[in-house]
Amino acid sequence: MSTPTIEKSEPSPKDDAKTSRLWGRPAFFQSYEQELALFNTWPKRAGVALVVLVAFFMPFSLPDATLRSLALAFVLAIAALGLNLVTGLCGQVSLGHAFFMGIGAYTAAALSGDSDPEARTIGFGLQEIWIWLPAAGLVAALFGVIVAPIATRLRGLYLAIVTLGLVFLGEHVFREWQRLTGGAGVGRSAADPVLFGYDLRSPAPDGAFTSDQQMYFLMLVLLLVFALAARNIARSKVGRSFAAVRDRDMAAEMMGIDLPRTKTLAFALSSFYAGCAGALLFTITDYVEPGSFNLLLSVQIIAMVLIGGAGTVGGTIAGAIFIGMLPTLVRDIAPSIRFEVWGRVLEFSELPSEVPNIFQVEQILYGLLIVLFLLFEPRGLFGIWVRTRTYWKSWPFSY
Amino acid sequence: MKVHKTGIALAVLALVASGCRGGDDEGGSSAIDAPGVTDEPCENAVNEDNGCIYLGTISDLSAGPFAALGGPITEAQAAFWQRVNEDGGIGGYDVDVTSYVKDNLYNPETHATLYAEIEPDVLALAQTLGSPTTLAILEKMKSQNVIGAPASWTSLWGFEDNILESGSSYCVEAMNAIDYLQEQGGVETVMAIGFPGDYGGDGAAGAEIAAEAIGAEFVDFVETAPGQEAQSAAISAVVSQAPDVVVLGVGPTETAVIVGQAAARGYTGRFVGLSPTWNPALLQSEAAPALEALFTHAGPWGSFGTETDGHAAMREALPDVDPNDGYTSGWAWSYPLKAALEAWLDGDYAKTREGLVEAVNELESVDFEGMLPEEAGDRTGDNDIFTQSVISEVDPAAPAGLTTVQDFTAGPTASAHEFTGACFEG
């Protein structure tokens, strides 16, 4: 704390390492500081820059419907980053993410809702995104802290199923609390994405941007912010203590890490992410129904973290985009699946009354793709990346 | 952080390759300036000289809770428009409802995503199944001037210009059924059991209004959830409070459970089921004797076997199906859209989506070929709530297990009630 000036005045080994770095073997760390840096190798820096650049230019080449799906996937990625903090980094598997997303969604919807006391649902008329977004995160984090004492007592599958119970109890409350949520089957409008008086959901007045493009940019920027924060948490003292708890909680305790405090912190941080993602997820359709916060949503987020693999930020985002875009992908490929049996081409019927029909094939494919992916690549997208990277790193001696 | 590169870059490449912005423009040379209308014939055109109007369908087709209804509705609509095409199409166009059929899994977010996908390619929606799902796209439909035929009977649709509903709502069905039972012989206590919200809640609201109007006591609205074993609270309430009439707003399975078990535990009053409570398969269920003894069905139109020209045409177009009122509903819901397209193409309307919305709102009557009275299609009044419905009773001999005991009638409650908004909103 008190030594930054001294550090600057002396030629530190850090500067040394940076200036004298060799080219050619880019992925090797040459100092401890480098290993801990935000982007610890130059190919990583370049790669991230390229991806971000491409992401910012996509709205100019893709149709609105695809942008919409991508924007939804980005929000799901924020939720998955949150789950990654508690599951990937801290090793506590939580199936309760949908519950925290629900808390966030309704906090935001209530804050930004119509403040007319006669209105069907509660509202406070605070439409600015910089008010309701942090508020949604904070309220969800508060619930995370409340739940944590139960959660810190349990481990493994017990914890998973208890957090699942949270989802069922939460869904019940959401369905019954009609003043807040509009009730099951009726729902209410979600938070309004208003930034300094400008509603991002309505198209730009001069027609420069459609609402889908604007929402895409919003979600992209927010995803980058949350991803950067997650990466910074992971490489901080807190993140390292999470990893220690994951690897062996008793050993971590021996090293002086306060287990309940660390786990509570992990739950709070993860719930904060979930709350923000929940608040954002429904702004795209401007409609939120209490039945949305169910087991399926939780499982989807868990699948994102697992398919991404290995608890890295990039892997989680890639997993979220994969799972988020999978239904679209499946819808595109299902019609082209056909079998040839004894010279006869069999296609799936488009009539829903016939078995098997194309809509069933879509669902089956969705299930099977997840199974096949994990079967052949249990380490997820990260596993694929590691193999590719190793291949090139050790080239020409790769095997 | 490293996965960024391959993972996302690959996704980006795939996406960039798969579609290009602005590439979805329509032909443009057509006399009609609306998406989803082309001068080229449809893919499997009946009339090769006609242009093509594409209509979208977003329904529950595989794993959602209403898939047992979504399938028949979708199939009946395909048959309906096939018949229209075989009669020469509408104003020089064939209508295609099979190219854009999507499965919403009864999930509002999925529904909205699918709508965004197909909206640039269709003129209107031949079917948008479910209330929460349709609510998720309603604002977009309004801003994009898309009209759609619903596949649900919530009373909210009576107040939405873009939703082309047919027949009475759950709320009105419940009112008319209670008025009917009152005529048959005195109703003193009324209870409602249903899923909360747009369906059961709507029916319960109607039941409460009707009970008040006839001077009966409205005992309770027991909200329940889908599932055979989730009905214990509802059954206990029926048995212990023993009301004269119980209005049910649940699914067919729950209907079988509630009616069967309540009867097994000694309840002898009357059950009224709103339209989606019935399924002919219930006659094979363990609850069949109880249903035959205690169940009255309140529906928006006559069951599958009813003798009208429309019903006969439907049975002819769907010769090999198991009778089910999902087909009846899909068929009946298509008439207003057909009338609207005819009025739009023949009349003096702008040949755009805006013109179609205008044509819809100036419809004075719809020819339902007898399935519904013509005035059921009147959309011109300030208060165009249709208040006539049909009462049926269980009849194992009828094709879909129901025979009409009272044809289209508006009971005193529904006739006198002033509808100012969706019933379930209170």
Place this chain on the structure above:
Amino acid sequence: MTQFLEALVRGLGIGSVYALLALGFVIIYKATRVISFAQPAFMLTGAVVTSYLTPALGVVLFTGFSFFLSVAGAALVTAVLALVIERVAVRPMVGKAVFVVAIITLGIDIAVRVVVTGYIGIGSRPIGFPWGIDTVELLGLSVQIRHLVMMGTVVVVGLALLVFFQRTPFGLAMRAAAFDQEAAMTQGISVGAVFATSWALAGALAAIAGSLLATGAGVDRQLWIIALIALPAIILGGLDSLQGAVVGGLAVGVVEQLVGTYQRDYLPWLGDNVASVAPYALMLLVLLVRPYGLFGTPEVRRV
């Protein structure tokens, strides 16, 4: 009092079905340390197979007999299906992260469920239970026969499992493998066979449970949701305890029925539909006191 006792009997009946489902979860967990989310699909498969077999067998047999034979047949078919799935999709994942396997079972569940649902058709299929929803008078209580059959089944199945695990060599092998896989292998026990048997048993139990549940109103598309109620039951009893699964299942059934009967009169402010979430609330309460459930083995941890 009559009302209370009748609710209790109903609860024990439904609870027996939860117990069967919970037994399946626990058997798989003990053998492989994984929770199989494919149980709902197996349950639906069993019910659908029964609904097809009963009428087919009914032609040649008494109605009552054909139902029970069909349930046995469905259990067999489902067990074979479970065996195949275990061999193809789960065995390759031995030793991989538990939750990856859990998600795989979930994917299987989606795929199998969609296929099976296709055979239900429009609406629901009757299961052919000979007594339908008839009731009998028993000690002054009106009790549904199907609830008695459910209780009877869990007793028979429970005893059969007890004999299997305690008295047969392979049962002993399964217990040994559950206790310590490596030690069991060194004793010449085929751990692969243990895995396969556990899945087959769980599939068969789920099939019986599904068929019994469908006696109320036939097989419909949403039947599988009930399998999720067994999750609180297994946690309540303790993940690795067979008697815990039975006790947990019965407790969940009773609590659900009692809450359904009395909650609206005594605790109306909780809202409606509380009965369906009551098992989860019960689970949370029990875990506050006993973190490993009622009968679960506390994990001994070493640094």
